[in-house]
Amino acid sequence: MKRLWIVLLLLLLAGCADSEAPETVQQAQVQEKDPVIDTTVQEVKTGLAVVGNIAKSMNATPDFPGAAHTEVTYVALTLDQDGVIRQCCIDGVSAVIPFDATGALQEEEEAFASKNELGDEYAMHKASAIGSEWREQADAFARYAVGRKVEELSHGDVASSVTISTDGILQAIAMAAETAVVQGAQVEDRLTLAILSHSDESRSASLDTGEDGYAAFRTDVAAVTWRDGVVTSCLLDALETEVPVTPEGLIGVELSTAQPSLTTISRASPLAANFYPAQDWCRRAERFADSMLGKKVQELESSAITVSGGTQQAVFYALLHKAAQ
Numbered sequence: 001m002k003r004l005w006i007v008l009l010l011l012l013l014a015g016c017a018d019s020e021a022p023e024t025v026q027q028a029q030v031q032e033k034d035p036v037i038d039t040t041v042q043e044v045k046t047g048l049a050v051v052g053n054i055a056k057s058m059n060a061t062p063d064f065p066g067a068a069h070t071e072v073t074y075v076a077l078t079l080d081q082d083g084v085i086r087q088c089c090i091d092g093v094s095a096v097i098p099f100d101a102t103g104a105l106q107e108e109e110e111a112f113a114s115k116n117e118l119g120d121e122y123a124m125h126k127a128s129a130i131g132s133e134w135r136e137q138a139d140a141f142a143r144y145a146v147g148r149k150v151e152e153l154s155h156g157d158v159a160s161s162v163t164i165s166t167d168g169i170l171q172a173i174a175m176a177a178e179t180a181v182v183q184g185a186q187v188e189d190r191l192t193l194a195i196l197s198h199s200d201e202s203r204s205a206s207l208d209t210g211e212d213g214y215a216a217f218r219t220d221v222a223a224v225t226w227r228d229g230v231v232t233s234c235l236l237d238a239l240e241t242e243v244p245v246t247p248e249g250l251i252g253v254e255l256s257t258a259q260p261s262l263t264t265i266s267r268a269s270p271l272a273a274n275f276y277p278a279q280d281w282c283r284r285a286e287r288f289a290d291s292m293l294g295k296k297v298q299e300l301e302s303s304a305i306t307v308s309g310g311t312q313q314a315v316f317y318a319l320l321h322k323a324a325q
Contacts, residue, residue: 047180048223060249068215068243073168076223101249103205183233194323
């Protein structure tokens with residue numbers, strides 16, 4: 001009798017196992033057919049920074065002309081929620097305004113192309129130890145920066161392929177990351193950087209009146225992200241340098257004098273020079289940039305045609321049009 005109960009118990013357990021097996025297999029098959037998919041789109045911050053200096057400027061002599069030399073570095077980037085750089089654009093302008101020993105401006109340029117726009121015409125590759133142009137080296141550093149945090153960047157990591165000075169680049173990247181904002185850009189959006197530079201407001205010194213001249217350089221810049229031809233984020237900034245030149249052909253300012261952008265000035269103390277004009281410009285720039293969000297390339301092109309003259313709005317539209325190219 002005892003053996004009979006044991007046999008019956010084993011048969012009962014086997015039956016239960018068989019009845020549960022199909023259900024277990026079916027559940028596994030359902031899980032394979034319907035996996036959990038993460039559809040979250042990663043939003044990124046957009047950053048822009050402009051770093052300038054006049055350290056290379058020099059006085060004129062009777063035998064050699066002087067030069068008001070403004071060197072500018074521009075960086076646009078996108079930054080994810082972990083502080084990792086996802087896209088990076090780097091460019092620069094080297095604006096030289098020569099003058100003679102009487103403070104008269106010589107061969108004044110009305111517009112300055114950026115180093116990336118100049119390409120081989122910038123002619124750094126002729127003197128480069130690695131035979132590489134500025135644009136190529138800046139692009140190499142930008143590719144190196146992608147996937148890293150600001151604090152992880154070092155010139156030493158790319159010394160073999162980047163021989164240009166990266167002090168200004170690293171400073172600009174840090175500033176752009178620190179001030180980056182969320183406007184609606186996503187990680188896969190295309191990032192562009194547009195620059196317009198000129199010296200239209202410059203004037204020579206006067207021997208007759210003893211008045212100083214000014215080598216005035218102005219640059220406006222835009223960082224724009226695009227998705228399917230639509231603006232998803234837009235930041236604007238500008239930088240002005242006014243290097244005074246005496247009738248004796250001398251630079252009338254310390255070459256170490258800081259040259260902050262208008263956005264940087266507007267974030268400083270109200271006691272800073274030009275704080276209120278810079279703040280007013282930034283407010284107008286911010287309103288314009290906000291109005292561009294969601295605009296299509298075609299809308300920007302038609303709007304740019306209707307704006308004429310030397311107004312600031314015309315410059316804004318020109319920047320957006322250039323960024324769309």
